[in-house]
Amino acid sequence: MRLRSARLRTLTTSAALALGASLLLAPGPGAAAAEPPPAAPDFCGDFCADILPPGANGNATLAEILSHRVLGTQPAHADDQLGPYDALADGYPSLTDDKLGAFFGDSSFGVEPDQVASVTKPRDDVTITRDKKYGVPHIQGSTRYGTEFGAGYAAGQDRLWLIDLFRHIGRGQLTPFAGGAPSNQGLEQQFWPQAPYTEQDLERQVEYIRNSQGERGRQAMADAQAYIDGLNAYRTQSKNGRYFPGEYVLTGKIDAITNVGEIEPFKVTDMIALASVVGGLFGNGGGGEVESALSLLAAQNKYGVEKGSRIWEDFRARNDPETVQTLHDGSRFPYAGKPDKARGTALPDPGSVQREQLVFDREGGARSPAKDPVRAPKKLKPLQGMYDDGVLPADLFGRAGQHKGMSNALLVSGKHTASGHPVAVFGPQTGYFAPQLLMQQELQGPGISARGVSFAGVGMYVQLGRGQDYAWSATSATQDITDTYAVELCEPGGGSPTRQSAHYRYRGTCTPMEKLERKNAWKPTVADSTAAGSYRMQVFRTHYGVVTHRATIDGKPVAYVSLRSTYRHEADSIIGFQMLNDPGYVTDAASFKKAAQNISYAFNWFYADSRDTAYYNSGANPERADGVDPNFPVHAQQAYEWRDFDPRDNTSARTPPAAHPQSVNQDYYVSWNNKQATDYTSGGFGMGAVHRGDLLDDRVKALVKDGGVTRASLTRAMAEAAVTDLRGEQVLPELLEVIAAKAVDDPDLARAVQQLEAWRKAGAQRKETARGSHAYAHPDAVRTMDAWWPRLVEAAFRPGLGKDLYDALTAQLGIDEAPSAGHGPTGAHAGSAFQYGWWGYVDKDLRTVLGRPAEGWSRTAHCGDGTLDACRETLLTTLKQAIAVPASEVYPGDAACKAGDQWCADAVIHRPLGGITHRAIQWQNRPTYQQVVEFPRHR
Numbered sequence: 001m002r003l004r005s006a007r008l009r010t011l012t013t014s015a016a017l018a019l020g021a022s023l024l025l026a027p028g029p030g031a032a033a034a035e036p037p038p039a040a041p042d043f044c045g046d047f048c049a050d051i052l053p054p055g056a057n058g059n060a061t062l063a064e065i066l067s068h069r070v071l072g073t074q075p076a077h078a079d080d081q082l083g084p085y086d087a088l089a090d091g092y093p094s095l096t097d098d099k100l101g102a103f104f105g106d107s108s109f110g111v112e113p114d115q116v117a118s119v120t121k122p123r124d125d126v127t128i129t130r131d132k133k134y135g136v137p138h139i140q141g142s143t144r145y146g147t148e149f150g151a152g153y154a155a156g157q158d159r160l161w162l163i164d165l166f167r168h169i170g171r172g173q174l175t176p177f178a179g180g181a182p183s184n185q186g187l188e189q190q191f192w193p194q195a196p197y198t199e200q201d202l203e204r205q206v207e208y209i210r211n212s213q214g215e216r217g218r219q220a221m222a223d224a225q226a227y228i229d230g231l232n233a234y235r236t237q238s239k240n241g242r243y244f245p246g247e248y249v250l251t252g253k254i255d256a257i258t259n260v261g262e263i264e265p266f267k268v269t270d271m272i273a274l275a276s277v278v279g280g281l282f283g284n285g286g287g288g289e290v291e292s293a294l295s296l297l298a299a300q301n302k303y304g305v306e307k308g309s310r311i312w313e314d315f316r317a318r319n320d321p322e323t324v325q326t327l328h329d330g331s332r333f334p335y336a337g338k339p340d341k342a343r344g345t346a347l348p349d350p351g352s353v354q355r356e357q358l359v360f361d362r363e364g365g366a367r368s369p370a371k372d373p374v375r376a377p378k379k380l381k382p383l384q385g386m387y388d389d390g391v392l393p394a395d396l397f398g399r400a401g402q403h404k405g406m407s408n409a410l411l412v413s414g415k416h417t418a419s420g421h422p423v424a425v426f427g428p429q430t431g432y433f434a435p436q437l438l439m440q441q442e443l444q445g446p447g448i449s450a451r452g453v454s455f456a457g458v459g460m461y462v463q464l465g466r467g468q469d470y471a472w473s474a475t476s477a478t479q480d481i482t483d484t485y486a487v488e489l490c491e492p493g494g495g496s497p498t499r500q501s502a503h504y505r506y507r508g509t510c511t512p513m514e515k516l517e518r519k520n521a522w523k524p525t526v527a528d529s530t531a532a533g534s535y536r537m538q539v540f541r542t543h544y545g546v547v548t549h550r551a552t553i554d555g556k557p558v559a560y561v562s563l564r565s566t567y568r569h570e571a572d573s574i575i576g577f578q579m580l581n582d583p584g585y586v587t588d589a590a591s592f593k594k595a596a597q598n599i600s601y602a603f604n605w606f607y608a609d610s611r612d613t614a615y616y617n618s619g620a621n622p623e624r625a626d627g628v629d630p631n632f633p634v635h636a637q638q639a640y641e642w643r644d645f646d647p648r649d650n651t652s653a654r655t656p657p658a659a660h661p662q663s664v665n666q667d668y669y670v671s672w673n674n675k676q677a678t679d680y681t682s683g684g685f686g687m688g689a690v691h692r693g694d695l696l697d698d699r700v701k702a703l704v705k706d707g708g709v710t711r712a713s714l715t716r717a718m719a720e721a722a723v724t725d726l727r728g729e730q731v732l733p734e735l736l737e738v739i740a741a742k743a744v745d746d747p748d749l750a751r752a753v754q755q756l757e758a759w760r761k762a763g764a765q766r767k768e769t770a771r772g773s774h775a776y777a778h779p780d781a782v783r784t785m786d787a788w789w790p791r792l793v794e795a796a797f798r799p800g801l802g803k804d805l806y807d808a809l810t811a812q813l814g815i816d817e818a819p820s821a822g823h824g825p826t827g828a829h830a831g832s833a834f835q836y837g838w839w840g841y842v843d844k845d846l847r848t849v850l851g852r853p854a855e856g857w858s859r860t861a862h863c864g865d866g867t868l869d870a871c872r873e874t875l876l877t878t879l880k881q882a883i884a885v886p887a888s889e890v891y892p893g894d895a896a897c898k899a900g901d902q903w904c905a906d907a908v909i910h911r912p913l914g915g916i917t918h919r920a921i922q923w924q925n926r927p928t929y930q931q932v933v934e935f936p937r938h939r
Contacts, residue, residue, distance in 0.1 A: 036119055036129035037140045039110025040444045043469035043610070043937040047711070049104035050427075050440075050465075052453060052929040053085040054078060054910055054918045056135045058159045058435025062246030062256060065915030069382035077135030078435075079918050081105065082910075086921035090771040092719035097712045104932055107451055107466060109442060111138055122233060126150035126445075128157075138442040138451075147445025148223045148460055152230025158439050159456035160235065161245035161914050163274070164263065165391060166437075166457060170273030172196065172518045172537065174391070178251060179528025180365045183390025185535075188520070189358055190395065193539050193546060194562075195276040195570065196516045202269035205568060208649060213575055220460075220574045224268050227460045235263050247914045250383055250527040274457040276570040278437075281396070282430065283566070283573075283601025285619070286336075286480035286683035288812065289633045290549050290560050292316075293347050295808035296632070301350070302805050313338075314858050315809055315841065316631065318681045321855045322689035323840070324697045326604065326615060326661070326669055327677040333661045334679040335621060336480040336630045343627030344640035346486035346558070348551035354499065356547050356559075358537055365522070365533030372524045372531035380526060383915065387528040389895075391913055407475035407927055408672040409606045410700055410714055411613045413665050418708040423934045424608040425714045426473035427927030428453075428464055429832050434910035434918050438464075438929050443581065450581040453929045461577040464929065468583050470609040471933040472592065475671040477602040480683035481619055482564040485544040485636040489557045499550040499557040506543050507638055513540035513547070513559075543647035544636045560633055565620040565642075566600050568650040573599040576618070587939070589614035589664045597657045602683075604661075604671050610935040615669050617661040617676050623653040630681075668704050670696040673835055685813035688840025689854070690730045692833075692925070695721035711932050720763075722926040725782070725818075726834035727789060728764025732756060734846040735792070738872050739879075749876060752883045755781040766819060766906055766923055774903040783902060787890045788882035789816050793838050795878045796845065796863035796871070813838065819923045820891055820905035828894060829909035833925050846871070896920060 057077040060068070067073045088095075088103040095103075111131045120128040125146030129138040137154035141147030155163060168177040172192030174184050210221040238244040239254070244263060248254045254261030295315075300308035317323070318338055327333075365372075376384050409426035417423050430437055435456075442451035443462055452465010464473050487504040489497040492512070497503070502513050521534035540547040545563035552558065566572070576598035579585045586592050589612040596605040602619035622642040624630060634640045642652035661677040663669075674693030675682060699717035703709050736757060744750045759781035769777050776782055793815045798806040815838040821828070844854040848861040849871045864870025886900070893899030896909055897920075907920035 035113065036111055036116055036138070037127050037444075039108075040140075040449050041468050041939075042109040043939065044108065044466065044933065044935050045937075046106070046108070047934045047936060048107045048466055048471065048931070049100055049933075050107040050452070050929065050931045051081055051085050051104045052436060052438060052440050053432075053921075054082040054434055054436070055080050056137075056158060056440050058162055058439065058456070058914075059157065059245050060914060060916050061243055062249050065246040065250075065383065066380070068916055075916065078916055080134060082918055082921065087771070088715075088719050089723055089922040089924050090768060092716050095712045095716050095719070097710055100711060100715065100932060104930070105134055107931065109138075109444070109449075109451060109468075122153045122230065123149055126153075128154050134440075136440045136442070139444065141445035144219075144223070144446045144448075145226045147443060147448055148226035149230035149233070151441065151443055151459055152227035152232075153234045154230075154441060155227070155439065155456055155459050156231045156234030156238065159435060160231075160238065160263075161247045162435055162437070163231070163266075163457035165913060166277050167266070167270040167273050169392075170195070170270070170275075170277045173520060175520045175522045178391050179387050179525055180522035180530040180533050181388055181390040181528050182369045182530070183392065183394040184387075184528075185366065186394025187390065187392050187396050189537060191277070191280060192518055192537055193358060193548075194280055194564075195567070196518075196539050196541065196546060197273070197276075198516065199269060201568065202272045204649075205272050205570060206268055208569070209572060209574065213572075216575050216578055220578055221268070223460045223578070224271055224574070228266050228268055228271070231266050235266065239263055245914065247527065250386070250525065250915065252523070252525040271458050272571050274455070275573075278455045278458065279566060279570055279573075279601050282428070282476050283603055284482065284564065285478040285602040286482035286630065287484070287562060287564070288684060289484035289631060290348070290353060291808075291812055293632050294353065295805070295812055297347065297350055298805040298808040302802050311858060314856070315813075316685060317688045317840070317856065318631070319679055319856075320675075320688050320840070322844075323687050324670075324674045324691050324693040325677055326671045326674065327663055327666065329663065329666055331661075331663070331677060332679045333659060333677045335655065335659065336624075336681040336683075337679060338631070338681075339627045339629055341627060342629040342632075344625070344634040344637065345629055346553055346633040346635045348553060348558075348560075348633075349555065352552040354550050356539070356549055358539065359535050360538055361534070361536045363534045365531035366535040367533070370531040371529040373529040374524050374526060376526045384526055385529045386912075386915060388530065392911070407473070408696060408718070409473055409475055409604070409669060410696055410718055411606055411608055411669040412700065412704060412709045412714060413613055413667050414611065415665075416667060416704045416707050416709050417934075418710050419934060419936065421610050421934055421936055422608045422613045423709055423711050423714050424471060424473070424606065424613070425711070425718050425930065425932050426606055427930035428474060429926070430928045432829070432831055432908050432910045432928060434912045434916055435914070436928065440929075447584065448581045449583045452931070458571075460574070461581040463577055466931065466933060467581070467586060469935055469938045470586060470592065470607060471931055471935070472580060472605060472607045473931060474603040474605050476673050477604045477617055477619060477676065478673065478683045479602050479617070479619055479621065479676070480630050480681065481566065481602055481621060482562060482683070483622070483624075483630060483642075484548070484633040485561050485563060485640075486551075486553060486558040486633045487542055487544055487561055487636040489559055497557050499552065499559075501557060502540060504542055504559060504636070506636075511543070513542055515539075516541055561636070563650070565622045565650070565652070565654075569600055569620065572620075573601055588612065592616070593657075593662060597660075604676060606669060606671070608933055608935065610938040612665055613669060614664045615662060615666070617680075619660070621655040621660070623655055668700050670700050672696055686836045688844070689856070690726065690840040690843045692726050692835050694730055695724055695726060711934050715932055718926060719924075722924045723765050723767040723922075724925075725764045725766055725785065727785060727839055728756075728760055728781075731839045731843050731846075732760050732764065732785070734843060734850070735875060736760070738846055738849060738868065739875055741868055741872055744876070746876075746880070748883060749880060752780075752784055752879055756784060759785075768903070768922055776902065779902055783887055783890050784879070784882055786818050786820065787885040788879055789818070791878040791881055792875055793842060795874045796842065797838075800862045800865060819925070820902075829896065829907060829911075829920070831908045831924060831926070831928075833923075
């Protein structure tokens with residue numbers, strides 16, 4: 001294999017470290033010994049805290065990356081929040097309010113004089129102060145422009161490479177930027193069809209906000225431009241000063257010796273592209289109607305139309321009466337439910353569905369994953385191929401990626417706390433990346449006063465955090481804001497259409513589809529050894545959305561297209577965030593809810609001040625035509641369109657704010673991406689009788705019953721749930737009850753049952769015996785459960801459902817999400833677990849077998865065809881199989897873990913998006929960024 005020279009030619013580790021000593025480790029431009037500006041009014045005192053691992057600093061120069069890979073060093077503030085975050089998994093049982101500081105940082109406004117690490121003034125009208133402990137930027141401006149300029153400048157200091165990476169993902173250009181690794185190819189192929197835009201489309205979204213959202217819209221776009229100006233100022237200074245992120249060298253953007261090369265300037269339209277990535281990951285809901293149609297047809301084919309539809313509805317669980325809900329006060333918020341008599345449903349002819357082809361003209365490394373490493377200096381070998389596996393999982397935005405477990409929230413009303421003031425423990429569960437997608441900041445300026453986190457690159461405002469006397473957070477809501485339409489295909493000359501026709505009927509007229517293309521090419525670099533290659537992505541866009549499948553209906557060719565209410569409105573939510581940061585706007589729970597109404601993505605928003613707690617579900621919920629069943633495709637006819645639909649800017653009538661789930665001062669709120677309220681239908685499968693939200697709800701309910709809730713006790717409830725196996729706590733009791741119908745004679749099985757029962761009684765935890773032991777207290781029981789669950793589910797359901805229906809249903813809802821499984825926003829080692837699985841189905845089915853009520857479930861059980869003896873035999877047979885599986889197969893190992901290492905297989909590992917890596921930490925199923933707040937006073 002021929003090796004070619006990299007542009008790094010003669011750079012050595014010692015040279016790079018010498019450069020670091022002279023330039024890269026020096027204070028940044030503008031650093032001064034000036035005193036920081038005075039802090040803004042802060043009504044939280046010492047009662048607000050937060051944490052965001054691994055650390056505030058997400059940039060590393062080439063010298064710092066080399067030093068890290070060769071010597072194991074970390075850049076300043078790159079990992080100093082990792083230890084406190086990790087320690088909570090072991091330290092929570094003895095947690096008290098006065099010990100919270102060992103696990104969370106102080107999130108007060110401002111920096112005490114003796115804690116100032118640096119003061120930077122990129123302009124005369126803004127100051128960036130960083131604290132000694134964590135290096136968080138505290139940005140204070142005397143003008144609005146200066147404040148936002150400082151926010152952009154600080155974002156460049158902390159996340160320049162990450163922002164650049166994600167703007168290219170948003171534009172469908174990841175491979176030309178970061179390399180052609182198969183994972184990078186897969187990621188851009190999955191994301192770009194969900195948000196395919198031309199530059200004109202992006203510019204139009206900027207103008208829409210500026211021209212249709214009044215003074216706040218104009219201010220938002222002015223703030224965005226100031227932010228971009230600050231980001232570009234740092235981009236230019238770091239390039240000229242040679243302290244830019246080293247990844248630009250390793251991916252061939254800049255020559256390490258001559259400094260020749262460029263970091264492309266940022267534009268406001270890049271923020272629209274970035275917003276589409278954030279929304280696609282965390283704020284979407286619905287879709288998958290074609291897959292729902294296929295699984296329904298499979299059920300009807302198996303059981304007949306009436307029974308098959310009933311069984312399908314059991315699994316869909318649109319409005320399961322047993323599922324945990326955020327609102328438990330009896331309120332109802334009907335949305336996206338099953339109509340009494342559906343109209344316009346467009347089910348395909350069996351066997352006719354074809355997924356739309358996306359990729360064409362593959363060349364070189366796009367045809368096969370061949371490597372063609374460049375020649376790198378010997379000392380750079382530790383960095384060779386660091387992106388060969390891609391920067392992110394290939395299926396991050398795929399169909400499975402729509403099932404994301406993001407964020408949790410626990411809030412208790414002041415009526416039930418020790419202080420009489422509300423207590424909240426909440427935060428977003430956004431995966432574990434190095435650096436994090438989120439960045440910490442404090443913003444103080446005219447009309448802005450907030451501290452918390454923002455997604456890097458769109459951080460004009462704090463998106464989750466606290467104001468002067470209130471705090472707020474969010475969880476992903478996933479209500480249905482995406483529909484699928486079946487457009488009738490046609491030929492412009494009146495000929496007979498085929499499934500490949502590129503014209504469709506729009507309100508009676510044969511209309512051409514708009515073809516959008518993205519041509520990507522790449523070459524190998526030090527970072528990514530994938531051989532040079534290229535391909536072309538192509539999608540067809542209609543007035544009703546982007547083509548995803550083609551099929552026939554009653555023999556006539558159609559295209560299925562996906563329409564998301566937030567498409568062409570990726571950044572409209574900026575208005576809501578602007579309001580949340582404005583101390584003159586948010587003054588109480590009512591004004592908080594009004595601010596949240598301006599956020600168009602699907603989120604559950606939570607609020608706490610010294611007097612009230614509040615909840616509001618945001619989202620651009622379309623008003624559908626009467627009788628439309630949003631679970632399935634509908635015919636693209638005007639009678640079935642969203643009300644007042646206008647395709648030019650994808651606008652339509654939205655459900656009014658009063659129709660969104662909301663509340664003030666319920667006794668407590670919990671959310672872990674569970675169902676919001678009665679009759680508020682989720683956008684997909686998984687809201688059943690057992691949900692990970694139960695882990696929170698049961699614990700917080702008990703705290704409220706006892707009264708005297710504190711910040712520490714609420715944090716303990718969250719932390720205990722974070723190390724608990726949902727299956728072991730919620731479903732194992734029924735499994736063991738079925739088995740216990742008779743004595744277990746087999747000694748191996750009897751021992752396994754005893755181990756499982758002991759684990760259940762101990763709390764079904766996946767937790768170290770002692771800090772650093774890297775061993776669980778009940779390792780055999782945990783291993784058995786991990787091996788048993790997929791086997792028992794398949795054996796209990798597949799024989800009765802049949803292969804076709806079982807496969808169709810598992811395609812829509814996976815059977816398990818154990819911590820060691822490769823799922824979630826970062827693939828394996830993702831932390832988030834137990835959101836989507838078949839535990840609710842197993843729970844209901846076993847109760848039916850045992851003769852106990854199971855609301856929302858057919859009377860005929862699936863396990864053992866409904867008979868106790870046969871079901872018990874199924875469970876014992878699969879348990880026997882499970883205990884025979886060695887640990888090396890249950891936990892097969894990967895680049896980070898040896899085969900059979902149970903603790904490591906579960907462990908959280910921050911996926912490196914650049915050259916800096918971090919140690920594995922104990923598994924915790926908790927928010928990535930987390931606040932603990934209790935305001936004692938109010939303005």
